[in-house]
Amino acid sequence: KKAKMVIDKSYKIAEINPRIYGSFIEQLGRAVYGGIYEPAHHTADEYGFRQDVMELVKELQVPIIRYPGGNMVSAYNWEDGVGPKESRPKRLELAWSSLETNEVGTNEFAAWAKKVNAEAMMAVNLGTRGIDAARNLVEYCNHPGGTYWSDLRKEHGFHDPHKIKVWCLGNEMDGPWQIGMKTAYEYGRLASETAKAMRLVDPSIELVSCGSSGSGMATFPEWEAETLEHTYEYADYISLHQYYGNRDNDTANFLANSLDMDNFIKTVISTCDYMKAKKRSKKTINLSFDEWNVWFHSNDQDKKVEPWSKAPPLLEDIYTFEDALLVGSMLNTLLKHSDRVKMACMAQLVNVIAPIMTETGGGIWKQSIFYPYYYTSVYGRGTALHSIADSPKYDSKDFTDVPYLDQSVVFNEEKDELVIFAVNRSLENQLLVDVDIRSFEGYELIEHVVLENDNPKAVNLLGNEQVKPHTSQESYIDNSHLTAVLPKMSWNMLRLG
Numbered sequence: 001k002k003a004k005m006v007i008d009k010s011y012k013i014a015e016i017n018p019r020i021y022g023s024f025i026e027q028l029g030r031a032v033y034g035g036i037y038e039p040a041h042h043t044a045d046e047y048g049f050r051q052d053v054m055e056l057v058k059e060l061q062v063p064i065i066r067y068p069g070g071n072m073v074s075a076y077n078w079e080d081g082v083g084p085k086e087s088r089p090k091r092l093e094l095a096w097s098s099l100e101t102n103e104v105g106t107n108e109f110a111a112w113a114k115k116v117n118a119e120a121m122m123a124v125n126l127g128t129r130g131i132d133a134a135r136n137l138v139e140y141c142n143h144p145g146g147t148y149w150s151d152l153r154k155e156h157g158f159h160d161p162h163k164i165k166v167w168c169l170g171n172e173m174d175g176p177w178q179i180g181m182k183t184a185y186e187y188g189r190l191a192s193e194t195a196k197a198m199r200l201v202d203p204s205i206e207l208v209s210c211g212s213s214g215s216g217m218a219t220f221p222e223w224e225a226e227t228l229e230h231t232y233e234y235a236d237y238i239s240l241h242q243y244y245g246n247r248d249n250d251t252a253n254f255l256a257n258s259l260d261m262d263n264f265i266k267t268v269i270s271t272c273d274y275m276k277a278k279k280r281s282k283k284t285i286n287l288s289f290d291e292w293n294v295w296f297h298s299n300d301q302d303k304k305v306e307p308w309s310k311a312p313p314l315l316e317d318i319y320t321f322e323d324a325l326l327v328g329s330m331l332n333t334l335l336k337h338s339d340r341v342k343m344a345c346m347a348q349l350v351n352v353i354a355p356i357m358t359e360t361g362g363g364i365w366k367q368s369i370f371y372p373y374y375y376t377s378v379y380g381r382g383t384a385l386h387s388i389a390d391s392p393k394y395d396s397k398d399f400t401d402v403p404y405l406d407q408s409v410v411f412n413e414e415k416d417e418l419v420i421f422a423v424n425r426s427l428e429n430q431l432l433v434d435v436d437i438r439s440f441e442g443y444e445l446i447e448h449v450v451l452e453n454d455n456p457k458a459v460n461l462l463g464n465e466q467v468k469p470h471t472s473q474e475s476y477i478d479n480s481h482l483t484a485v486l487p488k489m490s491w492n493m494l495r496l497g
């Protein structure tokens with residue numbers, strides 16, 4: 001099969017905000033205990049953080065990490081997680097029916113984030129709590145000193161403020177599973193008043209209003225419209241969350257899900273801009289896609305987990321090769337919307353629906369989805385470019401006109417590099433893509449990295465990694481045209497300079 005693309009330096013979408021390569025650590029399952037924190041582990045540092053985990057997180061160059069939830073935050077008392085560890089209470093963690101020992105809390109997380117060169121993105125509890133707890137937490141984290149909460153932070157051993165910039169106003173407050181779920185009116189009112197108080201404490205913070213928990217919610221996009229009526233003035237971003245799964249084992253249909261993600265983003269942009277017009281506002285609300293991934297493999301096994309255990313193995317999806325292809329396309333979708341998607345978090349980072357897996361007390365490995373995330377995060381920096389593409393298409397159960405070629409293009413002016421990320425969704429055929437690179441005269445192909453596998457269900461396990469990238473020598477440049485040879489069912493990065 002053959003496809004065409006035209007790329008030009010002047011077809012700019014926007015400067016890419018590195019924060020779109022963010023991730024998420026929820027106080028859930030083995031993300032924290034046995035994941036980032038395990039004092040008895042042979043690689044643990046003096047604070048109990050696993051250094052093998054830190055190394056892989058740093059390799060991904062994750063710029064921002066959301067914490068502490070997720071569903072968990074909606075019944076969380078942040079005060080439980082600060083101060084001397086021996087006096088922190090053990091609690092029933094209601095969102096995931098686990099035991100929360102609170103050995104790790106806000107300060108530990110902020111310190112860990114710093115160590116992995118990431119900024120922390122905090123969520124406040126708007127389920128069981130509200131304005132007071134949120135404004136106290138901002139004071140505790142960000143105020144320099146001389147007040148009750150900021151001095152308490154110092155007493156707890158953290159002299160300097162954490163200076164946390166981004167704050168989520170609750171989590172998935174439209175979801176019936178959420179503790180303290182709200183109607184759009186209730187949420188809109190509470191979120192705007194909470195935002196007002198938090199900003200009074202620290203005017204430099206950036207705030208994220210809760211959007212729908214997914215495009216499939218019955219209240220989407222009315223939820224966005226009604227909540228923004230209240231939060232528009234206070235929020236800088238609205239959140240989007242979306243997970244996909246291949247429950248019917250229909251790979252062609254599964255790989256097309258990034259079209260749904262694209263549609264979701266477009267609808268949220270339209271709703272934000274409708275509200276902008278309605279309010280005669282000069283301000284534009286941007287998008288924070290702060291939970292996205294594949295999530296379904298672990299659903300059944302999670303039902304069997306013993307309740308109220310500490311750090312149970314929850315949401316431990318073992319990702320297949322085909323999952324990595326969809327993750328690659330989801331990253332392409334974020335890049336194509338760089339003008340409005342200014343933050344995004346792959347959910348999550350370690351052990352819980354994660355690119356990085358560990359054995360408690362043991363080793364560490366990279367899941368299949370690690371690779372598209374790694375390459376896009378490391379090389380997808382600079383300016384996102386439009387690419388005019390003409391690809392053969394297919395129809396699947398839920399989608400029509402699905403292009404076999406899914407692509408995004410980044411121009412890194414600083415490094416003088418042009419990077420193409422491309423997925424070939426075809427299960428049977430290689431795709432020959434003729435790319436007109438007219439304004440990149442003299443550029444040569446630095447490398448063509450390919451992730452391919454004959455088995456869509458191939459997985460990586462500790463000590464047995466079946467899904468790994470390799471470089472290809474098949475693609476070439478001739479006369480300002482790149483011929484990209486994309487194997488069937490493959491994720492690709494072509495780097496030119």
Ligand code: AHR
Nearest residue numbers: 026070071072171172347
């Ligand atoms: O990331 C797992 C869960 O998915 C989060 O806790 C919640 O926000 C979403 O439903």
